[in-house]
Amino acid sequence: MPNGGSALRQRSSQQEIPTRSAESPHDLESRKTGAQPPAHVRYECPDCGIPVSCSEDHFVDDYESHLEICDILREINEDDHDLRSGRFFPEFSYPGPQLDEAQINMTNWDTLLYSREFVAINEERPMRQVTRMLTYPVTIASVLHELSPYSLKRGERLTVEGLKSFSALRYTLHPPKSGAGMDIKGLRPNPPPVRLFILGARAESSLPRAVWMQLAHLFPRATFHLIFIGPDSMANRDDEFPLPERTPSNPFGAIVEDRLSSQMKISTYVEYFHTLHNAQHFYPYDPYFDAFMLFHPGLGHPASSHEWAETIRPLLDTKVPIICTGYTQWDMERDMQWVQDTVGGEMDILLEPGENRFRSLRWDLNDLDPQDISAGNYGVWAFRGKRYETQMREDS
Template sequence: MSAGQRFMLPCARRMTTGLGKGLPRLSESSTKRFISLKSLFAPPPPAGDLAVGSKQRVVIKQDDLFHQLSKSPIKEMRQKGLLIQEHGCCPTCVHETSASTGQAATREPMFECPDCGYPTHCSAEHWAADKSRHSEQCGYLRESNEDEHDLRSGRTLREFEFPSAQLPEVVVNFKSWDTFLYTRSFTNVESARAMRHVSKVLTYPITIGATLHQYSPFTLGSGLTPEGLKSMTALRTTIKEHELARSEKELEMQQTPLRIFILGARAEAMLPPHLYLQLSYLLPSSSMMVYFVGPESIPTADETRSTIAVSPRLALKYHKGYFHDVIWNFAPFDPFTDVFFLFSPGLGHPKGRAGWQPTIEKLLETKCPIFATGFHQEDMDNDVAALTEDFGGEMDWLLKPQGNPFASLKRDFGIRNLGEWAIANWGIYGFRGKRYEVQRK
């Protein structure tokens, strides 16, 4: 049993109580796909929320970031605690099987752990009885507690002041976040907490850039298969043509842009558009069009937008719908210019597997490279197993499943079960529709 599943609790659905009155309801899908970027770009809290009667915004000091959720000076954090209390369940109760019914008795987690500040158990007694098991996640929960308060503390978040274009004479190193941030001159990322903040938002564009770049960490000796090398060579040939064409204005005008399709887009479609400039800076000679496709691909606050020109060489396009239903908006496809990314799609999840099958069928027909990520080892293994079972004879592996050096460094936790965690883009793998070589007789 993996770490990601160790604390998955079979909480029965309960009737709504007065505790969560006025709070947003949780959808069924939120039990599995719970990564959110809302806290990173939320407006500063109003002054009255932090200190009643204060005329100025009060800043939470860096040595005072830890708060029990019920006593947090941030309203959103207090509300998060109420959501956990309403929708969660005590793990000790779950593991205490009722002798009369044979079913697990569940009670709301009303007791807040003094070490992590989250409501984790129904009582102090059950918390003490479960302390050894809870300690495996407690440190990560406290880290999350302090990170969330830091983002809302009112301080100037200088780590989000990103560098612009890369100097031509400086080569980007894709070995790890450390080497990448250093060679890209992210001078304001000076702490582990700042690294977690930055990696959570940049994991999407940098995972794409690291995969496509000529100095990618994914090579023949590091998971890339011979078929994968063929696909990446095709894409990099186009990128090289873009570089050569920059000196000839007429040739540059004739270049076909790279098309990057992000299917099942959710959090990655809600990032501020300017963050995708970091992808453009990695491939400065290439014109790129990034397509966000999926039923949740357009932020609800701005459903009218469909195209955003971020720069002369980068455009973001949003298509609300399933790829297999809107595929003809994008056809034809070319393996030299088109690539697909599926960020933590849940291909093997019981509730998502059947829904993804029509899209995977269409993707394999394009013969273009497809890269997907997983939340953790088990999530990735489930997706790979489902792909192999459903389409094993119709596809070639391009990149063997492995850890992603540009995964988020922040661990996210579910509202219904604090033992269920996820790391955005923890692992990565690649595949493509099988090609058949012409045989001469």
């Protein structure tokens, strides 16, 4: 009977055209090789409450494979209902600045939230909700912090080139106490802010600013300038439309938020990075003060790789670290393979791809395909343009 059900499931799936590109060889969409248009999904699973099949007969045929993700789909459904339940969310109350004497622990989510003195979270659902947003600033901090869980030890994925690049940034992010004071004798020169270029920005650009301020609290003696860049960087920010006019003083119509705090400034550009790079808008780049962050960029995805084709070489030309995340292990490996195929001889790996210790604990559902689930910032890796060391030649 199992073999017969498997054969029937294979025949029914092969009759339809795929609704999207398969994300991996294990993706259920890869089974669809037919010529019929895909049927509308309307039958809800009685266990998870999410429509997953076009009819009860197809649901029964595919029940064995659905069981692999049924519990996760139910969890996603319950988390979505929880956000709309109207309850009070104490987990979204974020702590303020960190005391110098109170050291943080970046081993995992539990130790970080405890050492940052978050409100105690004793249930899994509130933990999933709070990590869904905090994963963006904390992922950046987990790579750049001097107490980063990624190191040269076996299995911790940092490479020698990565240690060189990240040590330069850590030197800036953890400056020694300068003895500055409020009077004239206490005046000290301050270094420029660390610029974090967040390319292909989408949902992360509309996060509450209190979430991004957590990044500044993790580096109490540093200042930041977050720069969101991308054609979708103003998505979900309709209250700020229309965009500023492009003037000689603001040639790319940047939206600047400089009243957040003395530690952080945010700028948003609805533009492609290679356009800004070719105009030398951000020159010069400094490995001690600059880094790029790409959240789920889809470098190797068939639908978005063409948009990165003009951007990847300008990125490598900056010679500063480029940190990337992915929805799944397959998504990361596909992005990395695309970079290696495109500019393989011009880049160095700084952080080997692997699971992000500070990934979102909440799973997300693709609205266009209920079988496609992923986790925000599931994995993280990093690279940069290759640096060539000067060698002295001794004439014989």
